[in-house]
Amino acid sequence: MTPRATFPHKFLPYLLLAPQLAITLVFFYWPASQAVRQSLFREDPFGLRSTFVGLANFKHVLSQPNYINSLEVTVVFSVLTTLISMGAALLLAVMAEKVVRGRGLYRTLMIWPYAVAPAIAGMLWLFMFNPSFGTLAFPLRWLGLNWDPLLNSGQAMVLLIAAAAWKQVSYNFLFFVAGLQSIPKSLLEAASIDGAGEARRFWTITFPLLAPTTFFLLVVNSVYALFDTFGIIDAVTGGGPGRATETLVYKVYKDGFVNLILGDSAAESVILMAIVIALTAVQFRYIERKVHYG
Amino acid sequence: MKFRTLLAAATALAMMSPVVAEAKTQITWWHAMTGANSEVVNKLTKDFNASQSDYEVVPVFKGTYAETLNAGIAAFRAGQAPDIIQVFDVGTGVMMNAEGAIKPVADVLSDAGYKFDKSQYIPGVVAYYSKPDGTMLSFPYNSSSPILYYNKDIFQKAGLDVNNPPKTWDEVWADAKKIKSSGAAECGYTSTWLTWIHLENFAAWNDVPYGTNQNGLAGKDVKLEINAPIYVNHFQAIADLAKDGTFKYGGRTSEAKQIFLAGTCGIMTESSGGIGDVVKAGMNFGVGTLPYDSSSKNAPQNTIPGGASLWVFAGKSDAEYKGVAAFFNYLSNTDVQVYLHETSGYIPITLAAYEAAKKSGFYEKNPGRETPILEMTGKQPTDNSKGVRLVNLPQVRDIENEEFEKMLAGKQDAKQALDNAVERGNAAIQQAIGQ
Numbered sequence: 001m002t003p004r005a006t007f008p009h010k011f012l013p014y015l016l017l018a019p020q021l022a023i024t025l026v027f028f029y030w031p032a033s034q035a036v037r038q039s040l041f042r043e044d045p046f047g048l049r050s051t052f053v054g055l056a057n058f059k060h061v062l063s064q065p066n067y068i069n070s071l072e073v074t075v076v077f078s079v080l081t082t083l084i085s086m087g088a089a090l091l092l093a094v095m096a097e098k099v100v101r102g103r104g105l106y107r108t109l110m111i112w113p114y115a116v117a118p119a120i121a122g123m124l125w126l127f128m129f130n131p132s133f134g135t136l137a138f139p140l141r142w143l144g145l146n147w148d149p150l151l152n153s154g155q156a157m158v159l160l161i162a163a164a165a166w167k168q169v170s171y172n173f174l175f176f177v178a179g180l181q182s183i184p185k186s187l188l189e190a191a192s193i194d195g196a197g198e199a200r201r202f203w204t205i206t207f208p209l210l211a212p213t214t215f216f217l218l219v220v221n222s223v224y225a226l227f228d229t230f231g232i233i234d235a236v237t238g239g240g241p242g243r244a245t246e247t248l249v250y251k252v253y254k255d256g257f258v259n260l261i262l263g264d265s266a267a268e269s270v271i272l273m274a275i276v277i278a279l280t281a282v283q284f285r286y287i288e289r290k291v292h293y294g
Numbered sequence: 295m296k297f298r299t300l301l302a303a304a305t306a307l308a309m310m311s312p313v314v315a316e317a318k319t320q321i322t323w324w325h326a327m328t329g330a331n332s333e334v335v336n337k338l339t340k341d342f343n344a345s346q347s348d349y350e351v352v353p354v355f356k357g358t359y360a361e362t363l364n365a366g367i368a369a370f371r372a373g374q375a376p377d378i379i380q381v382f383d384v385g386t387g388v389m390m391n392a393e394g395a396i397k398p399v400a401d402v403l404s405d406a407g408y409k410f411d412k413s414q415y416i417p418g419v420v421a422y423y424s425k426p427d428g429t430m431l432s433f434p435y436n437s438s439s440p441i442l443y444y445n446k447d448i449f450q451k452a453g454l455d456v457n458n459p460p461k462t463w464d465e466v467w468a469d470a471k472k473i474k475s476s477g478a479a480e481c482g483y484t485s486t487w488l489t490w491i492h493l494e495n496f497a498a499w500n501d502v503p504y505g506t507n508q509n510g511l512a513g514k515d516v517k518l519e520i521n522a523p524i525y526v527n528h529f530q531a532i533a534d535l536a537k538d539g540t541f542k543y544g545g546r547t548s549e550a551k552q553i554f555l556a557g558t559c560g561i562m563t564e565s566s567g568g569i570g571d572v573v574k575a576g577m578n579f580g581v582g583t584l585p586y587d588s589s590s591k592n593a594p595q596n597t598i599p600g601g602a603s604l605w606v607f608a609g610k611s612d613a614e615y616k617g618v619a620a621f622f623n624y625l626s627n628t629d630v631q632v633y634l635h636e637t638s639g640y641i642p643i644t645l646a647a648y649e650a651a652k653k654s655g656f657y658e659k660n661p662g663r664e665t666p667i668l669e670m671t672g673k674q675p676t677d678n679s680k681g682v683r684l685v686n687l688p689q690v691r692d693i694e695n696e697e698f699e700k701m702l703a704g705k706q707d708a709k710q711a712l713d714n715a716v717e718r719g720n721a722a723i724q725q726a727i728g729q
Contacts, residue, residue, distance in 0.1 A: 048392065
C-alpha cells in the first residue's frame with residue numbers, strides 16, 4: 001500500500017548510510033564479536049595466557065545461584081524502574097498541560113534532572129539517604145523507620161529504584177508532553193460535550209492516542225533500566241548488601257573488572273546481549289501491533 | 295558488550311592523560327589516594343620534579359584501589375599502561391601472578407645503577423612485597439597497620455578511662471556497650487575493612503591460620519580456615535552487638551571512618567593511614583593497639599602490612615625506567631620518608647626514617663603514631679602472620695563481605711556466614727588457580 005520511493009542513484013544511499021553503518025560496526029559488531037570470542041576462552045587478567053574452553057564459561061555461569069539471583073534482581077529493578085518513571089512522568093505531563101501561568105518554567109524545571117549524569121544522580125541520592133550522614137535519613141529515622149540501606153536489602157532496592165526512576169522522569173516527561181500536544185483538542189472537546197468526565201476522557205482518548213509515545217518510551221526505558229543504570233548502582237549500593245542489588249550488568253562488571261574472571265564476564269555479557277535482542281524483538285513484534293499510530 | 299565498552303572507555307581515558315612531552319621524560323603514576331593523602335602525593339611529585347630537570351612525574355588519580363588496579367589492567371591490555379601504578383595489598387597476589395606484565399622493582403633500581411640495600415628497609419614490609427626468593431617486586435609506598443581509635447570526649451561522657459583504651463576484643467565489646475547504654479553516643483563501636491582487620495589481621499595478630507599453605511605464601515592452592523571457632527565467636531559477638539546498634543556497619547572499605555568522625559560511634563578500628571583525616575577533623579581522639587582475642591595464647595603476635603605498593607609495568611623505554619628508578623630513590627630519602635610518615639600516618643619504609651622520627655621526638659609529641667610500627671615489628675613473624683596471599687584475594691574479600699552483610703542484617707549467624715564464606719571462597723580460589 002505504501003508508495004514505493006525510487007532513487008536513481010546506486011551508491012548514494014550506501015554513502016548516506018555509511019556513517020551510521022561505520023558507527024554500528026565499530027561500536028556494536030566489533031565489540032560484540034570480541035565478547036563472543038572472549039566468552040569461549042579462559043584468560044588471566046593481563047591477557048598473557050589464554051586457553052580455549054568451548055562453552056565451559058557459559059556452563060559455569062548458568063550453574064551459579066548468584067546468576068539466577070541477579071536475574072531476579074534485574075527483573076524486579078527494571079520493571080519497577082520503568083513503571084514508576086513512566087507513570088510519574090505521564091501524571092506530571094498531564095498536570096503540566098493544566099498549568100496556565102509559568103508553563104515554560106515548570107517544564108524547564110521538570111526537564112532539568114535529565115542533564116544529571118547517572119553516577120552524579122546516584123551520589124545525590126546517596127548523600128540524601130546515607131544512613132550515617134544523609135540529610136533525609138534523619139527525618140526517616142525520626143519517623144521511626146529503621147533506615148539502613150547498607151544492610152537492609154529491601155531499602156537498598158527502594159533507594160536504587162527511586163534514584164533510577166527520578167533520573168528518567170524528565171526524559172519521559174518531555175516525550176509525553178510532546179505526545180499530549182499532538183492530540184487534537186477537538187476530540188477532547190467533543191467528549192466533554194458528550195458528558196465524559198476527566199478520567200474517562202483520559203482513559204478513552206488521551207491514553208490510547210499516546211500509545212506510540214508510550215511504546216517508544218517502554219523500549220527506551222527498559223533498555224535504560226537494564227544498561228544505563230550501572231552508574232547509579234555503582235555509586236549507591238555497589239551491588240550490596242550481599243548481592244541484593246546486583247543486576248546482570250553490574251555482575252558483568254563485577255566478575256570482569258573486580259574479580260578479573262574475564263571468561264565468565266564475557267559469557268554473561270553474551271547472554272545479556274541475547275536477552276536484550278529477544279526482548280526488543282518481542283516488544284516490536286507483539287506490543288507494537290497493538291499500537292495505534294494516529 | 296557493556297564490558298567491552300567499558301574497556302574502550304578506560305583506554306580512551308588512558309589516552310587522554312595530559313601529554314606535556316618536552317625535553318623531560320614523562321613518568322605517569324596512577325594512584326588511589328584521597329583526602330589528606332592525595333595532598334601528600336601531589337607534594338612529593340612536585341618536590342621531585344623541582345629537584346631535577348630530566349624527568350617529570352605526573353600523578354593521576356584513578357579512583358578507589360580496586361578501580362585503579364582495573365584501570366591499570368585494562369590499560370595494559372590496550373597497550374597504554376602507565377609507568378607506575380599503585381596497587382593495594384590485596385592486589386599483590388594478582389600482580390605477582392602476572393609475570394611478563396610487570397618489571398620487578400629490584401631490577402628497575404639496579405639497571406639504573408642504584409644500589410638496593412635491603413637491610414636499610416623495615417623487614418616485614420619489604421618481605422611482604424618480595425618473591426619467595428627475596429627479589430623485591432614492588433616498591434612499598436604506603437604501608438599501614440590497623441589500630442584502634444577512640445573519641446576521648448565520648449569516653450569521658452560514658453565514664454570510661456580516657457587514658458586506657460580497650461586492649462582485648464572483650465574489653466572493646468564491654469566499652470562499646472557502656473558507651474551505648476550511658477547515652478554518651480549513639481553507637482559504641484564501628485570498623486572499616488572488616489575483611490582486612492577482622493580476618494586477615496585477626497589471624498596474624500592472634501597467631502591462627504587464615505588458610506592452608508602458610509596463608510598462600512607457600513603455594514597458590516589455599517583452603518580457607520576462617521570458620522574455626524575463634525573466628526566464629528568473634529563474629530558472633532559483632533553480630534550480637536549489631537542487633538541493638540552498639541556496633542554500626544559503615545561499608546566494605548573505609549566508609550565507617552565517616553561515622554566515627556561524625557561522633558556517632560565512640561570506638562573505631564581503622565588503618566593507621568586514616569590518622570591524617572582524623573587529625574584534620576580536629577577530634578579529641580586517642581589511639582591504641584589493635585585489640586586481640588584473649589583466648590589466644592600467643593596474642594598479640596604481629597600485624598601484616600596493609601596499604602599499597604608501587605608496581606612498574608613492563609615494556610617501557612630505558613629512559614622511563616631510569617626516571618622511575620630516580621623517583622623511587624627519591625622516595626627512599628630519609629627526609630621524604632619522615633614527611634610521608636608524619637603527615638599521613640603510614641609507616642616509614644626505611645629504618646633511617648624511623649630512627650630520625652624517633653630522634654626528633656615525634657612519637658613523644660604524638661603518642662600513638664609509633665603504634666603501627668611496633669605492631670608490625672614487635673615479634674618475629676610466624677607462618678600465620680607473614681601475610682595473606684591469594685591470586686584472587688579481591689574476589690574472596692567480596693565473598694566474605696557479602697556473607698558478613700547478610701549476617702549483620704540478621705539473616706544468618708556467624709557460623710553460617712563463615713561456613714558459606716569458606717565454601718564459596720575455596721571454590722573461587724580453585725577456579726582462579728585452575729587457569
